[in-house]
Amino acid sequence: MANNSVKFSINHDAIKGRCLIATETIHTGEIIFEELPLVCSQFLWNAECKYDACQFCLTPLETAEENVSRLTKEQIKLPYFEQCCQTNKSKHVDCLGCGQKERYCSIECRQHAFEIYHQTLCYSRSEELANNLNKLCDLWKSIHYPPETASIMLLVKILARIKQDSTFIQKLQQFSKNCERLVANNPDECEQINQLVETLFEKMEKISGCFLNTEGSGLYELQSCINHSCQPNSEVCFLHNNFILSLKALETINPGEEITICYLDECWRDRSRHSRNKYIRENYLFTCQCPKCQQQMNDPDVTSDEDDDSDLQSNPDDDEAMNCD
Numbered sequence: 001m002a003n004n005s006v007k008f009s010i011n012h013d014a015i016k017g018r019c020l021i022a023t024e025t026i027h028t029g030e031i032i033f034e035e036l037p038l039v040c041s042q043f044l045w046n047a048e049c050k051y052d053a054c055q056f057c058l059t060p061l062e063t064a065e066e067n068v069s070r071l072t073k074e075q076i077k078l079p080y081f082e083q084c085c086q087t088n089k090s091k092h093v094d095c096l097g098c099g100q101k102e103r104y105c106s107i108e109c110r111q112h113a114f115e116i117y118h119q120t121l122c123y124s125r126s127e128e129l130a131n132n133l134n135k136l137c138d139l140w141k142s143i144h145y146p147p148e149t150a151s152i153m154l155l156v157k158i159l160a161r162i163k164q165d166s167t168f169i170q171k172l173q174q175f176s177k178n179c180e181r182l183v184a185n186n187p188d189e190c191e192q193i194n195q196l197v198e199t200l201f202e203k204m205e206k207i208s209g210c211f212l213n214t215e216g217s218g219l220y221e222l223q224s225c226i227n228h229s230c231q232p233n234s235e236v237c238f239l240h241n242n243f244i245l246s247l248k249a250l251e252t253i254n255p256g257e258e259i260t261i262c263y264l265d266e267c268w269r270d271r272s273r274h275s276r277n278k279y280i281r282e283n284y285l286f287t288c289q290c291p292k293c294q295q296q297m298n299d300p301d302v303t304s305d306e307d308d309d310s311d312l313q314s315n316p317d318d319d320e321a322m323n324c325d
């Protein structure tokens with residue numbers, strides 16, 4: 001994880017509340033900060049789709065080739081697989097109590113999980129606990145599948161963390177207050193790889209639906225202070241292929257400027273102010289006061305051509321890599 005040299009402060013805005021303000025120049029592409037979640041959880045339907053990830057840090061336990069083969073139902077050989085795929089199966093371990101039910105990418109993750117919450121939640125503790133957790137998950141899946149917007153296990157893990165460490169509640173109170181890796185230099189090869197990725201995603205979408213890059217959800221303290229803009233100057237990404245959140249600058253951000261992200265998916269950003277605001281009001285319960293909306297304040301209240309009723313009802317955040325609220 002990058003060593004954050006802090007180039008921002010948390011200030012207070014009269015309308016938006018807490019906000020992140022740049023205190024030094026932040027350059028395009030720079031990682032503004034990286035942070036670990038207070039707690040995170042895989043979605044329950046990962047198991048239904050036979051997706052296997054570390055129960056603690058969400059690192060995939062399957063190889064990249066296994067991943068695309070599972071999702072496309074075809075045996076696919078990937079270029080640069082040996083050099084790029086970081087899955088190291090020799091390090092994978094099961095929970096010492098509940099076995100394969102809880103798998104981890106390393107002994108360290110198993111130990112962290114146990115120390116933080118899993119001591120309370122381990123199925124080996126009692127049959128009653130295991131039954132109750134299974135019932136809770138089944139009930140949640142019957143309400144939310146598919147898609148499941150956040151996992152009930154996030155809440156369960158929060159409660160377990162509080163049980164194992166009473167000071168965790170203070171962190172939560174504070175909280176409530178408040179791939180791209182270029183493997184080839186040859187442009188033709190890059191183009192071929194881009195086409196391969198596009199084709200794979202099309203195939204996966206046909207077989208597995210549109211929830212491919214959503215693996216779980218987490219609570220991120222610093223990220224929760226970042227306000228929305230319909231023309232954001234930064235974006236959240238998961239560069240380490242696990243639960244570490246990275247905030248990346250999309251343009252140069254000068255001292256004194258607010259650091260913003262877009263709560264909407266990219267395809268929503270060019271829609272009319274009226275459409276964007278309607279969506280934000282209905283789903284995030286605030287009226288957007290970002291510079292773009294202020295500029296377009298006098299635009300007529302028309303819906304974008306591409307908007308239709310189904311779009312307005314679907315959640316543009318549903319297919320983010322991680323939901324991080």
Ligand SMILES: C[S@@+](CC[C@H](N)C(=O)[O-])C[C@H]1O[C@@H](n2cnc3c(N)ncnc32)[C@H](O)[C@@H]1O
Pocket residue numbers: 015016017018019177178223224225226227228229284285286287288289290325
């Ligand atoms: C994730 S929080 C961001 C941090 C927040 N300002 C705080 O004090 O905790 C989201 C909330 O910030 C406010 N907010 C974020 N972006 C905004 C915007 N563009 N216009 C108005 N309010 C905004 C809304 O109250 C929204 O519910």
